Amino acid sequence: MSDPFGLRSLDPAILASTPGMKWQAHPGRLAAWVADMDFPIAPAISERLAAVVAHGSLGYPHWGPAPSPAGRLFAERMSSRWGWSPDVERIHDLADVLQGVRIAVELLTEPGDPIALHTPAYHPFLNSLREMDRRIVELPVGADRIDEVASIIAAERPSLLILCHPHNPTGHRFRRPELERLAEIAEAADLVVVSDEIHSDLVHEDPPDIETDTETHIPFASVSESAARRAVTVTSASKAFNLAGLRWAVMHVGHAELERRLRSFPDHFFGAPNLIAVEAAVAAWTDGADWLSAVMEVLDENRHRLVDLLEHHLPGARYTPPEATYLAWIDCSHLGEGEVPRDIFRERGVEVSPGPQFGGEGSGHVRLNMATSPAMLERIVATMGGA
Ligand SMILES: Cc1ncc(COP(=O)(O)O)c(C=O)c1O
Structure with a gap:
């Protein structure tokens, strides 16, 4: 082989x-x-990084206005791959995906507030919420359990949902009908949806003999106008391209209040992206x-x-x-x-x-x-x- x-x-x-x-x-x-x-x-990634190092210049990059070239490429890639056009003005470079999730939780909710997520859940989410003194509202995983999700959200009134899309650890892929229903539930409950899409390049296609859908991934923000307004999308090239140690991720903030709060921080408050990590993400998404x-x-x-x-x-x-x-x-x-x-x-x-x-x-x-x-x-x- x-x-x-x-x-x-x-x-x-x-x-x-x-x-x-x-x-x-x-x-x-x-x-x-x-x-x-x-x-x-x-x-493609090792060659690019080798070339950057061989040149011997690791000074301040000449990238122009934020976001970084990887952040800009994220927007192009979302559009060409999934038909979703993020607003470049609302794209923020981050050190990692968890940082984006924590920023949203910190800035939009208070200690004691209920936050929903599907469990079993990626454990750093649970640990973050415990550390931040938020109340965890557990949702069941599975398209067939969406009615339960609706009633738990109606009863517990969380103000924010961390959507792990696709889902770690179960590998559940949220397909369009479930996402549309989630978007309706989010609208009814006025939920902010922080959609962690770090595993979105790792969705398996359905076998050709099964008649299902061919959309391997659907960004939550692309599901409806209402979803776009309440979505905070966080992702990275790190999971699909095995780059976790490089520390670069990207956040698109559809939610106007979070965007306003982020803009109120002084420049460099959240740091600036790492040249090598950005080069690696660009190589991954261009030639990987x-x-x-x-x-x-x-x-x-x-x-x-x-x-x-x-x-x-x-x-x-x-x-x-x-x-x-x-x-x-x-x-x-x-x-x-x-x-x-x-x-x-x-x-x-x-x-x-x-x-x-x-x-x-x-x-x-x-x-x-x-x-x-x-x-x-x-x-x-x-x-x-x-x-
Ligand atoms: C769902 C999910 N989100 C986030 C991360 C971690 O990403 P980062 O290291 O960029 O915070 C992982 C890592 O496995 C993950 O599975």
Whole structure:
């Protein structure tokens, strides 16, 4: 099988010595926890960064008015990929996606205020809300549960929804009817919707024999005029292109009051973007498409392969391949390993993320990172099974 980017031939010894949190925080164990990929970055990115460094000039960039070139490219890419045209004047460079979420929560709500999100939830959201003393309103995940979402929001009256779109850790892909319904619910409750779309390049296409939709991702802000006015969209090239350490993200603020508040801060209050990170995002979004489709092929293979691997090595574990992301949300509650089955997998030599960290129905679950070679995935699951 052709493997031009070396995605299928990862060397376990090299992986184990990879610098960075994923492989170094739990030495001696196979790393399938934090959402970094094991794949080497796209050649388009390494070549661009090498050229920048080789030139030897890392002084102040000559970019003109904000946003950065990556911020501007974000607008073009949203328009060409998803048919949504963000207003360039309302695009802000950030250090990371979580910063954008926290800014919106900090500036638009008060301690004690209820904030809604779908649980299980990306745990830094939960931790942020706890630290900021906000009250967490848990919503169930799934298009078939939208009526429950509507009644919880009507009863709890949150003023802000953090929408993880697509959803980490379940891999749920919000399709148009669910998004339209969410937009109506948001309008009825006058909700600000902070839409974290960091996983939007990692949506799997529906198989051709199933007649569903071909829109792999629909920015929440593009769903209706009302959605556009209440949306704060936050995203980054970091998840799909494996650049998390570079620290660059982008926020588009449709919500007028948040935009006004942001503009009231002095210039540089939120810092300025990093030259290398911006160059990397530009390279990813300009020339990274071939690499990304090769990655999606491996991820697609892995998400299906995991069904058989679990059946063989961990019979009783329940798992449905995610529609998006490279994360597998696995129900291990029938394995008899209690609320934190992560512990037994740790003992056996694999580090996965513990379900309870994600709140909601996380008890008895683990989240497994599938962004690795098929051979390494097999080794990980065999090791989880005690082989
Ligand atoms: C849904 C979601 N949002 C945000 C992040 C983190 O992004 P950043 O490092 O830019 O804050 C992650 C990382 O896995 C994520 O899954």
